[in-house]
Structures are given as structure tokens and as C-alpha cells.
């Protein structure tokens with residue numbers, strides 16, 4: 001440096017700044033990341049490599065999980081933190097919409113932006129791995145954690161997972177897709193085996209992971225459950241053969257917290273990192289650490305395998321450019337009060353509000369009772385505890401397990417603390433302004449009082465909910481849902497109000513489908529389904545109720561008329577056979593001719609859309625086949641708004657696919673009177689089935705039909721094509 005002239009020094013600094021700027025734009029490729037990882041790991045002793053793969057232990061570090069650091073060569077302790085919807089155990093963070101509600105937006109741009117703001121917050125707090133998204137399929141509607149993921153359909157989950165991962169990783173944070181695989185219920189989650197035939201595994205449960213790997217996913221978390229008789233975290237078929245082999249996954253496989261059950265078996269099956277390190281959470285023992293070193297010395301695990309584990313971990317770090325200006329970790333999971341006040345929320349609340357509104361599903365709207373601005377009622381009554389604050393206080397229960405007050409997230413490790421919570425009461429009161437009188441009663445059991453309040457008002461809005469969450473917390477007897485009914489006297493409350501008011505709007509915040517025994521009551525003019533909308537919940541809802549946002553959300557699952565109509569339920573057997581195979585969700589209802597109450601993909605708008613001029617063109621051959629279906633959509637109503645056209649394919653008969661499969665959706669914004677043409681492109685992935693005989697994906701040959709519709713049952717046009 002001493003020999004540099006001033007001008008070359010200036011040039012040198014300028015180049016550094018330019019290259020710094022250019023490189024912080026995007027991730028490294030896997031090849032580039034592995035080059036850097038090789039130079040690091042080549043200098044490491046066996047013990048140092050093992051350190052990278054081993055968690056320091058539960059409640060011993062700043063994050064829910066931290067790896068051991070290395071000195072000479074230097075490599076930091078990596079910080080891993082929940083959750084799929086925001087920073088768990090973090091102060092001054094954003095708590096936005098849950099996964100299931102992100103999915104209900106059917107809005108790829110909004111889902112990407114959600115990933116981006118989360119990634120930005122995780123990085124700013126010095127977290128290397130976000131433990132999300134959850135891309136577990138909602139197999140049973142009772143499943144306690146299904147709300148963390150993206151619903152019943154693999155294609156939708158694949159798109160939502162991909163957009164979330166691209167968003168998170170664009171900020172230099174490793175995304176962790178979970179919980180691989182067949183972790184579809186909480187009941188007996190650590191003792192039961194999910195037995196899934198290979199075709200169903202590939203076409204349904206693996207599909208979103210395949211799309212995630214294509215999006216350069218950095219990490220996968222294996223689940224607590226067994227798959228086909230072996231613990232997921234030591235199952236060589238699902239880890240080595242399928243994930244690392246077939247899908248070509250180059251990132252890190254980490255255990256769920258306490259889901260490692262062996263040393264050599266797990267390492268040889270493909271597990272790369274044990275979290276949080278302990279054998280049983282908090283016992284200070286570990287299957288990796290000195291046990292893994294010993295296993296190498298005893299010849300039970302090859303040193304090459306341990307080198308591969310360390311390389312994967314180092315490569316993910318370099319790929320995310322975490323070696324460049326990575327912020328110091330400033331969360332303090334187990335001593336929250338010791339965390340410095342680092343504000344990372346910026347204007348993310350605006351995105352949360354927009355996404356919450358974009359995800360509201362309008363299930364019914366008779367006599368144009370909505371939007372409220374059309375008739376401008378003078379007096380509105382807000383009824384039910386779900387309209388108001390959480391009685392135990394904001395963040396007043398461990399991991400959001402209150403089960404009372406406004407529901408804006410489920411419970412468990414998949415949560416974050418609310419910085420504040422805009423309840424429906426807050427949001428509607430603020431939006432209604434001076435000219436509309438708002439009266440309320442948050443007591444779900446005081447039916448007479450509630451009736452007199454509803455009777456006096458022009459419109460009565462009843463707020464009800466159904467909650468669920470993770471295994472280690474039981475709320476009113478639930479982790480998986482005991483039933484599909486509303487909580488807190490919800491059905492009786494609705495019926496009581498509908499006895500005295502002819503203008504009833506029911507708002508249901510729920511983790512998943514609910515039964516609606518009052519559905520035929522004609523006084524219930526509207527049913528609104530905002531999901532789990534996070535900190536801005538009441539504002540998002542008011543935006544839709546008053547017509548500032550025209551609803552375009554769609555159901556990411558089927559709402560059945562009765563629980564028995566669903567193909568899969570929570571099982572208390574040790575061996576859980578996935579006997580419904582490919583017939584999950586709408587595919588089952590289609591195949592068996594069962595009418596749902598509200599079908600997958602359903603959602604109303606304040607305007608109407610006309611679909612016409614459907615056209616399909618086949619280009620290319622064999623694996624390069626590319627089918628394009630176009631359709632034009634016109635907003636024929638009076639109000640601007642977005643439509644979500646969906647594409648479903650029926651496959652040639654010999655493939656034995658369900659009657660139709662989602663293979664495309666778009667969100668199209670149209671001003672009143674406006675018309676746009678929408679293209680759906682289907683490529684090899686979309687047109688293939690998993691062949692059981694050859695155990696590989698095969699392009700289906702023969703006649704397909706493409707259906708374009710506003711839901712899985714509201715089909716507006718179809719055409720056939722042959723491959």
C-alpha cells in the first residue's frame with residue numbers, strides 16, 4: 001500500500017466500492033460459493049469441520065440455534081432463528097401475515113415482497129438462517145401447523161415457496177424449507193411414521209421442495225416424524241437419494257430441534273447439521289460434536305462425509321454473501337431485555353397491510369351489502385371477542401397461545417411478537433370516521449345484550465375465529481384441531497345475531513377450514529375470510545369492507561360441508577398410511593363428486609369479469625414441449641379490481657392423475673371496462689407424471705384438457721391439446 005500513488009489509491013478504493021455494490025446485489029452461484037468454501041474447509045481440522053455441523057446447545061446462545069465458530073481458519077458461529085412469518089423472540093420486528101394468508105393472496109409479487117422484507121429484517125438483526133418457509137402440504141384441515149404453510153395444493157405451495165425463498169435470499173439470508181417430509185400433523189409427531197408411496201411423495205409432498213431447490217434454496221429442515229419407518233433425519237432414501245440425489249440439492253440439511261436420533265446413521269443418511277445441538281433439548285449432550293469425531297476415527301463415518309457437511313454449510317454462507325458486512329447478531333432469544341434496540345421495521349407495515357387486504361377472501365356478498373361505502377350505514381355494530389384486543393395482553397401468552405381476542409396468527413414456534421396489533425375494532429373505527437356510529441360488544445356469551453345491540457344497528461358484523469398451533473402448547477385441548485368448528489361460542493353468536501338483524505356480515509379469522517352450520521340463513525348477507533393477517537389485520541380488513549381495496553383473495557384449501565367429506569384426518573396410529581394418495585383437497589372432491597361448501601381457488605370480487613377467446617398452442621418437442629394457453633379477461637363491472645384466473649390441466653387417462661391439477665394462476669388488475677390477455681405457459685414439469693415403474697418423471701403423451709376458471713369449479717373456458 002505504501003507504494004500506491006494517491007490517484008491509484010483513489011482508483012483502488014473506487015473499484016472496491018463499485019465491486020462491493022455490484023456484489024451485494026445478488027447471491028453467488030453455487031459453484032462460486034463452493035470454490036470459496038473449499039479454500040476455507042481445506043484448512044480445517046476434523047474437529048473444526050465437526051464444529052460447523054454442531055449446535056452449541058439449547059438456551060446457550062443468542063439465537064434458537066448457533067453453530068460452533070472456528071478459529072484459524074476463522075469462521076463465525078452461524079445464527080439460526082424462527083420463524084416463517086417473522087423474527088421470533090425479536091423486539092421491534094414486523095409480524096405480518098402467516099403463510100396460509102400469503103398463499104390466499106395468489107399474488108406472486110406480494111409473496112416475493114413479503115420474503116424480501118422478512119429477509120431484510122433477519123439480516124439486519126444478524127441472523128444467518130431464517131427457519132422458514134414452511135412448505136408442508138395441508139394434508140388434513142385439522143393439522144395444527146398447516147397455517148404456517150401454503151395450503152392443500154403442491155403447485156400453489158411450490159410457487160409461494162419459490163417466491164418466498166427468492167425474496168428472503170435476495171437479502172443475503174439463507175431460507176430453510178421445512179419440515180421435510182410428511183410432517184403433516186402434530187399428534188404423535190415424534191413417534192408416528194408417515195407412509196407415503198413414492199408417486200404420492202413425488203407429485204404431492206416433494207413437489208414444493210423441488211421448486212424450492214430450483215430457486216437455489218440454501219437449507220432444508222428434516223422433520224420430527226418418521227417417513228416409511230425411519231426418522232426423517234436419518235432416512236437415507238429421502239435425504240440422500242431424493243433430496244441430494246434426484247433434486248440435486250447443494251445446500252444444508254439441518255435437523256428440527258431435537259429431531260436427530262443417531263450419529264453415524266444420521267450423518268451417513270445425509271444430515272449435515274444437528275440443531276440445537278442437544279440430544280434432548282437442554283441436556284448438553286450431542287450426537288455430533290465429539291461423537292461425530294469419534295465416529296470418523298472409528299471408521300463409521302468417512303471424513304469425506306464430514307468435509308461435505310462443512311462444505312455445504314460454508315457454501316451456503318458464501319452464497320448468501322454473509323462474509324460481506326454481515327451485521328452483528330442483536331437478537332437475544334433467552335434474555336429479551338438484554339437485546340439492544342435495533343429498529344428494522346422501516347415501512348414494512350405498509351406491505352403487511354396491503355398483503356392482508358390482498359388476501360381477504362370474500363365468500364358471500366348478497367344484495368351488495370359490501371362494500372359498506374355503497375350504502376353507507378349510519379350505525380354498525382361490531383360483535384364478538386375476535387373484533388377486540390387480546391384479553392391476556394399483546395404478546396401476553398407464550399408463542400401467541402392466547403386463544404382469545406382477535407386472531408391474527410396461530411401459536412407455536414411459527415410466530416413472532418406483535419409490535420402492535422390493529423384489531424378489527426381499531427381498523428373499522430378509524431376508517432368509518434365521524435359519520436358512522438360504531439357500537440360494540442366483545443362478549444361471545446352475552447347473547448341477549450348482543451342481540452339488542454345488533455337490532456339497533458343498520459349492519460351487524462360478527463367476528464369469530466378458529467385457532468391451532470404447535471404440539472408443545474395445548475390450548476383448550478387443541479394443538480391439532482379437535483374439531484373444525486368455531487371457537488368461543490362462535491356458531492351460537494352468529495345465529496343469535498342473525499335472529500334479530502337482516503344485515504349480518506360474518507368475519508371469520510381462521511387457521512383453516514371451518515364448518516358453517518348457519519350457512520343457509522338468509523340474514524347472513526356476507527361472509528368475509530381474512531385468514532391470519534398479522535399486526536395490520538384490522539386495517540387490511542377495513543380496506544376491503546369499505547371498498548378501498550376490491551377483494552381478490554382465493555381459498556388455498558377446500559372448505560367442506562362436513563368434516564367427513566375430507567379424505568385425510570389426524571391419525572393416532574403409529575403407522576400413518578397416506579391411503580388417499582394423490583386425491584387430496586379439491587382433487588378428492590372432484591374425483592368423488594362431492595360438492596364442497598366453498599371450493600379451492602374460490603373468492604368473490606366487487607366487480608365481475610368476463611373470460612373469452614381461449615386459445616392453446618403447442619410448441620417444441622419431447623422435453624422441450626411448451627404449451628401456451630391464452631385467454632382474455634374483461635372487467636365488465638363498475639369497479640376496478642384484480643381477478644385471479646387459474647389454469648387446471650386434466651392429463652391423458654392412462655396416467656391415472658386426479659381429474660384436474662392446478663398448473664397456473666395470475667393476478668390481473670383491470671380497471672372497470674378494461675380487457676387484458678393472460679398467458680399460461682406449461683412446460684415439462686407441469687405436463688409430467690411420476691412413473692412408478694421406472695421411478696422417474698415422464699412427460700405424459702396423449703390428450704390433455706386445459707380449464708381456465710375463476711376457481712377450481714367456476715370454469716370459464718376449456719380446450720384440448722395433444723402431446
Ligand SMILES: *[C@@H]1O[C@H](CO)[C@@H](O)[C@H](O)[C@H]1NC(C)=O
Nearest residue numbers: 090091092093341342343419
Ligand atoms: C422496541 O422494543 C422494545 C421491547 O418490546 C420496546 O420497549 C420499545 O418501545 C420498542 N421501540 C420502538 C421504537 O418501538
Ligand SMILES: *[C@@H]1O[C@H](CO)[C@@H](O)[C@H](O)[C@H]1NC(C)=O
Nearest residue numbers: 262263284285286287290291
Ligand atoms: C454421544 O452419543 C451417545 C448416544 O449415542 C450419548 O449417550 C452420549 O452422551 C453422547 N456423548 C456426548 C459427549 O454428548
Ligand SMILES: *[C@@H]1O[C@H](CO)[C@@H](O)[C@H](O)[C@H]1NC(C)=O
Nearest residue numbers: 346347348349350351352354
Ligand atoms: C417503502 O420505502 C421504500 C424506500 O425505503 C420505497 O421504495 C417503497 O416504495 C416503500 N413501500 C411502500 C409500500 O410504501
Ligand SMILES: *[C@@H]1O[C@H](CO)[C@@H](O)[C@H](O)[C@H]1NC(C)=O
Nearest residue numbers: 476478482483485486487488
Ligand atoms: C371445537 O373446539 C373448540 C376449541 O377447543 C371449542 O371451543 C368448541 O366448543 C368445539 N366445538 C364442538 C362442536 O365440539
Ligand SMILES: *[C@@H]1O[C@H](CO)[C@@H](O)[C@H](O)[C@H]1NC(C)=O
Nearest residue numbers: 187188191192572573574575
Ligand atoms: C398417539 O397419541 C395418542 C393420543 O395422544 C396416544 O393414545 C397413542 O398411544 C399415541 N400413539 C403412538 C403410536 O404414539
